[in-house]
Structures are given as structure tokens and as C-alpha cells.
Amino acid sequence: MNLFSFFILLKYRILACDWKALTILKGINSANSQFFCLWCYCQKSQICDFSIPSWDIKRSSKDQAHELRNGSRRGYIKSDLLPFIDYKNIVPDDLHLRIRISLKLFNQIVTWAIDQKNEERLEVEMKRIGVSFHFWEEQGDDKSNASVKKWSQPSGDDLKFIITKTQLRNIIDDRQDRHLVNVASLSVVQLRDELRNMGLDCKGKKAELVSRLEQTLGRGVKVRAKARSRLQVNFQFHDCDDDKDNRPTLDVDGLQELWIEFDDLMEALRALPQTEKYMESNEFHLKAKAWASKFRKLTFDEDVTPYIHTMVYHVPYFLKRFGFIHDIGVSQVERKNYDHRQAYFGSTNRSGGKVKKKVSLQILQRENRMLYIAREKLLREKRSYKKVSHVIPYSQWIDRISN
Structure with missing residues (x-):
């Protein structure tokens, strides 16, 4: 705080x-x-x-x-x-509100990119906007030794940049049915439910469950989620060539608008009253509710998080009461924690070296120096540099050998 x-x-x-x-x-x-x-x-x-x-x-x-x-x-x-x-x-903290929902939006795009085999396009787009991102595979801990695909999670600053700068068209394409997913994309709970409904053994790790279900249904078969409540999501299995004309589409342009509208809502929480981006409590409530309904339409009910519920129903109350809630949050403390963590790896000897000095003391002393320089408006003078040649002339080298 x-x-x-x-x-x-x-x-x-x-x-x-x-x-x-x-x-x-x-x-x-x-x-x-x-x-x-x-x-x-x-x-x-x-x-x-x-x-x-x-x-x-x-x-x-x-x-x-x-x-x-x-x-x-x-x-x-x-x-x-x-x-x-x-x-x-x-009071809800607007920093964590932004980070958690942004991370949900970003991970949705990552999973769709993997399903469309567009991992390289995603990495190229992240490189274009200047965000460090990559995929890697780890060996699973089950008996089948199946590899698990993982990806780096961006920081809070990177997430804000991703939401505002990413062009989703460069990553994913419109798809016949956004609800069609591979069997391997199901969670362990969903896999066990389906195996149990079929009268099959539902014990084991995820790789074993996926293998068992694919042996029963056939490889390459995808699953489609029925539009039911988030607590009762069942799946029906079918050949993905059936019923093409009646499927909803994965609307990439709609997702891009969803990202832009979310950034507008978050910027409204940071804006001061009577400024252009500021929203009154009633306006924020209506726009947040419309955004959440659009989120459900374009993505999945399972991805509606408590933070989205909070943004729609409880943030407007505190906006009406305080007018401005950004300064009541913990963003300043989180920033200081981030700066200290960066200083630990980049500006301390991490308890090593000849002079043993506590890391916490080094970080505080560094912060005091920076505050003093900022207060006194000091400018650092560039030290002169004299290049020293370490190449020994041939004649001197002969003299050293002879002596």
C-alpha cells in the first residue's frame, strides 16, 4: 500500500x-x-x-x-x-484488474495461435512491437514422456503495450468455429468427465487421459463446447467437416475491437475527472457491462473471471464514491518492487565480491543516490576514455624472450 x-x-x-x-x-x-x-x-x-x-x-x-x-x-x-x-x-486495485484481464485476453490469442499452428506468426508480431516472447517445450512427468508446450508470460508493462499495439490479423485468422478445440486442449477435469460418461477409466495424468480418449474417438477428431453454463460444460464429438455453414466464426476484427475497448476502460480509471478519457460511474458501468457481454459472445463463458465481474459491478460504486481510484491502489508499491528487483540483478553484487555488503543496503543506497541526483538536478559528466593498446611490438616481444 x-x-x-x-x-x-x-x-x-x-x-x-x-x-x-x-x-x-x-x-x-x-x-x-x-x-x-x-x-x-x-x-x-x-x-x-x-x-x-x-x-x-x-x-x-x-x-x-x-x-x-x-x-x-x-x-x-x-x-x-x-x-x-x-x-x-x-477498493479494487486497478493495476491488478488490468493485468489479470489483459493476461486472459493475451493467453486466449496464444492458444488460438497454437491451434491454428501460427506460433511463428505470433513470435514475429511480438518482435515487431518490441516485446520479448517465445515458446518452448518441456518434458511431461507422466509415463508417456509427452512434451508440453509452454510460453513466456509478459510483464505488466509489456501487457499494456501488447493490448494497444498488437495487430491480431497478423497472428490468427477467422475460423469456422471458435469452439472447436483439440482433445489435448481440454483440462484434466473435462477429460475425466468425458471418460467417465463413456464408462472408461478416468484415472491417470493428462497425457494418459488424452491418449485414452483419442483411442476411443480416433485421432484428429475435435470437440465442440455446448453453450451451457460455465459449471456444466459438456462436449459433443463429431467429424469437423460436418455442418460447416451453421457454425459461429472466430471474429478477429471483433476481438481487436474488444481489446481497444478494454484499454479505453482501463485508461478511464487512470484519467483525472474532467479530462477527455474520464468516465462517470454510470457511463463506466454501462460500457463495462456491454464489454463483458461482447467478451462472452466472442470468447468463452469459462474465461469470465472474478476480475471481470468486479469491473462491471463494483468498480462503478467506488468511482461514484471517490471519483478517482487510481491513487488508492498499489501501483506505486508494485513499481517500487519492480525497480528494486531490477536493481538486485543489475546494480548489486548479490552478496558476492570482495566487499561484503548487504544487498538491501546496496539497493537503498542506490535509490538515495538517484533521488539526490534528481532533487539537485545534477548531470553526470562523461569520463574521458583513453584507449590502451595491449598489442606488444615484435621488437619488445623478442627482448622479453631473450631476457
């Missing part, structure tokens, strides 16, 4: 940090639980329903104590460590 947030906390008892820390401090279950939300009692089965007008903040320390005593819980698992901070004073 930054210094500005700390002073607000002292006066108004406001809390802002990342989702995991909030669940620990407030004694609430994790984001993948049935009652996932930190502010309301929305359930997992309702997370994709954006036709609901609003989800008001209903959680309170009093209700939490009552639920824990009666055993009904509704997402509460432990006592509140900060009962003096009301749930209406827990």
Missing part, C-alpha cells in the same frame, strides 16, 4: 491490495470458490449473467461472524482480521 493510501486508511479506514491478500485479511475463500466475490454474494453459476442490473455490496463483518457461527459460510472461512474496515471501504 502506498503512502497516500496509508493516510486515507488512517482517516477513512480504506483498504486496497491484490485479491489474494484481501481474501487472507478478510477471511474469505479463494477466487475459484462458489461464493468468489469479495463484495457481494454472487455465485459461480451467476458470474456470466450480465443481464442482472446490479450486485450491491452485501458483505459485512457482522454477517461474517453470524455465518461462521451458523456454519452456512457463503464464502467465509475464517474470522475477519480487519473488522474495523468495512467491505464498502475495500
